[in-house]
Amino acid sequence: MKILVTVKEVATVDDEFEIEGTEIAERYLGADLNEWDDYAVEEAVQLQEAGIADEVVTVTIGPEDCEQTIRQALAKGADRAIRVWDDALEEINLLDVGAKRDLLGAVIAEEDPDLVLTGVQSGDDNFGATGVSVAEALGYEWAAVVNHLEHDFEDGTASVRRELEGGVEELTEVELPAVLTVQTGINEPRYASLRGIRQAQRKELDVVGLADLGIDAAAIEPELSLTDMYEPESESDVTVWEGDAEQTATELADLLRDKGVAQ
Amino acid sequence: MTDILAVADHRRGELRDVSYELLTAGRLLADETGGDLHVAVISGTVEDFASKLDREGVDVVHTVDYGEEFNHGVYAQAITQLYDRLAPRYVLTPNSVNGLDYAPAVATTLDVPIVTDVVGLETDGETLTATREMYGGKVETTTELEGPAVVTIRGAEWPAAEGTGDAAIEPADVTIDEDALGSTVNGFEEVAGGDVDISDADVLVSVGRGIEEEENLDLVFDLAEALDATVSASRPIVDNGWLPKNRQVGQSGKVVTPDVYIAIGISGAVQHVAGMKGSDTIVAINTDPNAPIMDIADYAIVDDLFDVVPALTAEFS
Ligand SMILES: Cc1cc2nc3c(=O)[nH]c(=O)nc-3n(C[C@H](O)[C@H](O)[C@H](O)COP(=O)(O)OP(=O)(O)OC[C@H]3O[C@@H](n4cnc5c(N)ncnc54)[C@H](O)[C@@H]3O)c2cc1C
Numbered sequence: 169m170k171i172l173v174t175v176k177e178v179a180t181v182d183d184e185f186e187i188e189g190t191e192i193a194e195r196y197l198g199a200d201l202n203e204w205d206d207y208a209v210e211e212a213v214q215l216q217e218a219g220i221a222d223e224v225v226t227v228t229i230g231p232e233d234c235e236q237t238i239r240q241a242l243a244k245g246a247d248r249a250i251r252v253w254d255d256a257l258e259e260i261n262l263l264d265v266g267a268k269r270d271l272l273g274a275v276i277a278e279e280d281p282d283l284v285l286t287g288v289q290s291g292d293d294n295f296g297a298t299g300v301s302v303a304e305a306l307g308y309e310w311a312a313v314v315n316h317l318e319h320d321f322e323d324g325t326a327s328v329r330r331e332l333e334g335g336v337e338e339l340t341e342v343e344l345p346a347v348l349t350v351q352t353g354i355n356e357p358r359y360a361s362l363r364g365i366r367q368a369q370r371k372e373l374d375v376v377g378l379a380d381l382g383i384d385a386a387a388i389e390p391e392l393s394l395t396d397m398y399e400p401e402s403e404s405d406v407t408v409w410e411g412d413a414e415q416t417a418t419e420l421a422d423l424l425r426d427k428g429v430a431q
Numbered sequence: 432m433t434d435i436l437a438v439a440d441h442r443r444g445e446l447r448d449v450s451y452e453l454l455t456a457g458r459l460l461a462d463e464t465g466g467d468l469h470v471a472v473i474s475g476t477v478e479d480f481a482s483k484l485d486r487e488g489v490d491v492v493h494t495v496d497y498g499e500e501f502n503h504g505v506y507a508q509a510i511t512q513l514y515d516r517l518a519p520r521y522v523l524t525p526n527s528v529n530g531l532d533y534a535p536a537v538a539t540t541l542d543v544p545i546v547t548d549v550v551g552l553e554t555d556g557e558t559l560t561a562t563r564e565m566y567g568g569k570v571e572t573t574t575e576l577e578g579p580a581v582v583t584i585r586g587a588e589w590p591a592a593e594g595t596g597d598a599a600i601e602p603a604d605v606t607i608d609e610d611a612l613g614s615t616v617n618g619f620e621e622v623a624g625g626d627v628d629i630s631d632a633d634v635l636v637s638v639g640r641g642i643e644e645e646e647n648l649d650l651v652f653d654l655a656e657a658l659d660a661t662v663s664a665s666r667p668i669v670d671n672g673w674l675p676k677n678r679q680v681g682q683s684g685k686v687v688t689p690d691v692y693i694a695i696g697i698s699g700a701v702q703h704v705a706g707m708k709g710s711d712t713i714v715a716i717n718t719d720p721n722a723p724i725m726d727i728a729d730y731a732i733v734d735d736l737f738d739v740v741p742a743l744t745a746e747f748s
Contacts, residue, residue: 181566183719192570262574265535265545288531293565295547296526297535297583304507304536309613312503312532332442332528333682335622338501343613349531353670391544396573400564404726406715408733416732417742420714423730427712429634429691430658430747 169321171212172281174272174299175226175241175249176202177234178292190261190397201237204287208350210357211317212285213245218319221283223247227275229257229268235373242368243360250275254377256385262293267388269301274381276306283326284347288313296349303347311342315351433466433556436519438510439484440527441475442501443619446483449525449584451591456552456584457523458488458592463554464520467491471603473509474498478600487594493603504612506533511540512605519579521559526583538581545581546574550588567700568723585701625677627661634660635689637680637707640667641696641717641736648673650740651695657747663687665697681706696736699724716740 177199185196201209215221226241226249228234238249252271257263276284284303289296303310315337316329321344330338331351342348360368378385409419424430437457439450454470461468467490472480477494484492495509510533514522522537524530526548538545550571551562561574561582629635636655642648648668655662662678669679680687682702692710697703699715699722707713708727715728716736725731732739 179566181569183721185569187570190572192566265538265547269539291567294563294567295545296531297538297545297547300503300532300535301539301545304539310503310532310536311614313528329620330528330532331683332619333447334686335676335684336442337620337622339617339620341615341617346613352666356672391578392546392574392576394572395560395575397565397570398572399721400568400571400723400726402726404728406725406728406731408720408731413734413738413742416734417739417746420730420732420739420743421746423712423714424658424691427691429660 169215169221169283170223170225170279170281171215171221171283171285172276172279173205173208173212173224173226173241173246174284174286175205175209175228175238176287176290177228177230177237178202178290187397187399190394192397199234199237201240202287202290204289204291204350204352206357207352207354208285208287209241209244209246210355211350214355215319216245220319220321225250225279225281227252227272229253229263229271231258238373239365239368240360242371242373243364244358245364248372248374250374250376252376252381254385256378256388260390262390262392262394264390264392265295265297265301267390268298269305270383270388271381272298273302273305274383275376276302282345284308286347286349288349288351299347299349309343309346310348311340311346312349313351314348315354317348317354433464434469434517434519435461435464435466435521435523436469436471436510436513436517437523438506439470439472439480440525440529441472441480444475446480447525447527448591449527449586450484451486452586452589453523453525453584454484454486454489454592455589460521460523460552460554464556466520469493469517469519470598471495471510471513473506474501481600485596485598485600486592487596488592489596489598491599491601493601495603495605497607500616501529502612502614502616503529503533503536504614505607507536507540508607508611509603509605510537513603514541516604521579522581524581524583526585530583534581534583541579541581543579543581544576545583546576547583549582549584552582552584564701567698569721587705622676625675627677629661629663629678629680630685630687632661632687632689634658634691635663635680635687636660636693636695637663637665637697638668638695639665639697642668645671645673650737650744654740654744657744665703694724694728695740697724698722699727
């Protein structure tokens with residue numbers, strides 16, 4: 169079985185930051201492997217270690233800078249990686265779900281995996297819709313927000329648990345090939361070993377552009393445009409206690425005593 | 432094309448609250464586009480659901496009587512067929528776990544854009560302006576799109592529609608291709624109750640990713656003991672296996688309403704807030720003065736939890 173995992177490098181934001189236009193100023197940003205994708209990678213690698221998957225391939229949309237993040241996924245055990253980038257993508261301020269679906273879909277159609285694992289959402293733009301979109305576009309089955317996957321795939325189906333709201337899980341069977349969007353908590357993502365990190369440097373990392381995928385730049389022109397970004401207006405009337413830790417702890421202790429909590 | 436089609440959410444025989452909120456959002460949009468508000472309710476006891484959804488501002492409720500529980504294939508097929516017939520400008524669905532399991536497929540089939548987890552909506556009939564958050568709630572953004580779209584709305588952002596309406600209730604003329612349904616729901620399971628019921632506690636000391644290491648949880652348990660309080664947590668703590676699932680507060684955990692909720696190193700992501708915003712008094716201990724938790728906290732200490740928590744414990748020892 170071949171598994172493809174979508175891996176995104178997401179921007180992390182410092183506690184204090186400034187907004188320039190419709191972006192957070194570069195100097196307040198860091199980069200990390202998307203939290204949800206980390207769990208998807210781990211699930212794929214575990215399937216490989218169990219002898220169920222023969223190959224785990226990652227696919228990322230992003231500029232050269234994000235290769236360090238892709239290497240993280242390779243260091244954890246993925247076999248090879250594909251990075252999609254093109255000058256035409258440079259100008260786009262918000263890559264919408266449709267554009268991601270077309271780009272990732274073209275790679276997946278080419279690779280023809282049995283199982284695609286994506287994160288439930290990405291921590292930066294937070295759309296939560298790419299996995300299911302790709303599935304529908306390719307005629308794959310799917311399940312969103314999966315927090316448990318049985319590893320036997322009997323009769324060509326995946327038995328999953330979908331995590332619903334309010335502590336309820338849905339038990340579902342999904343025919344393969346399928347896309348599963350992976351929720352945190354499905355497993356415990358590993359740290360990359362030193363050996364893994366060394367090996368990752370030698371693993372194949374292909375870069376493909378729009379022409380390689382047979383996609384016209386006009387086709388992935390986003391239909392959504394980001395027109396404003398601002399810090400949310402706080403309606404809060406929070407009382408912030410000032411002072412060192414002893415002083416603020418005393419304030420809080422007084423409040424708790426007033427409320428009848430402890431003495 | 433000016434009408435709006437909203438799709439209700441239900442589970443195990445009950446409409447979910449967000450369904451009524453969706454009616455409010457849908458009516459507001461329909462007023463702006465000058466159109467009608469159509470509501471679809473799919474699977475389960477649709478007649479009963481339809482009469483409950485017949486609230487003020489709803490023009491038509493379309494019922495799709497097929498199967499008992501949610502199946503994303505049934506939803507996707509029914510909605511795309513209704514769309515073809517009604518030609519609404521926007522399809523509104525909840526940004527729920529099930530909404531996210533069919534709405535992207537609907538948008539793909541219809542070849543229209545999707546915008547998810549929306550907290551504000553406006554249209555002049557041509558352009559849709561949607562407000563949403565990015566970077567875990569650190570910023571709010573507006574996005575614009577032209578033409579029809581699928582929009583998923585966040586729960587608890589619009590008030591629930593009230594009153595009784597005089598909507599037409601119509602069985603929808605759709606056919607479901609069973610062969611195309613590649614997934615089957617086999618049942619449901621409640622996540623184990625466990626030893627402690629955090630929803631009973633009067634005082635919760637709740638810990639998040641700011642605690643960094645499992646060993647550091649001792650600090651929080653010491654405080655809880657000094658206060659005679661119960662320890663709860665945000666999701667990452669549970670995902671890491673540091674505390675059992677029954678301690679998780681939030682959308683996919685428990686809803687709690689203690690007298691005092693002390694959020695220690697918790698950012699206040701929307702899915703967490705969904706579980707604790709009904710607490711009487713909320714106290715945040717967080718190094719980030721702009722963390723979203725500050726928006727709902729009554730009191731806050733903007734400082735390192737590793738300094739504040741031991742000092743607080745000492746106050747009571
Ligand atoms: C479908 C779905 C369902 C979900 N359900 C839930 C749910 O039920 N419950 C839930 O909690 N989450 C849920 N989540 C996850 C949610 O989106 C957040 O990822 C999670 O709540 C973040 O937890 P956190 O606040 O502990 O961590 P973070 O967001 O990482 O925040 C850590 C906070 O600690 C602060 N901090 C760091 N160091 C210190 C220090 N030394 N002293 C003081 N403060 C410090 C930081 O400033 C930050 O604000 C769900 C997500 C999805 C997609």
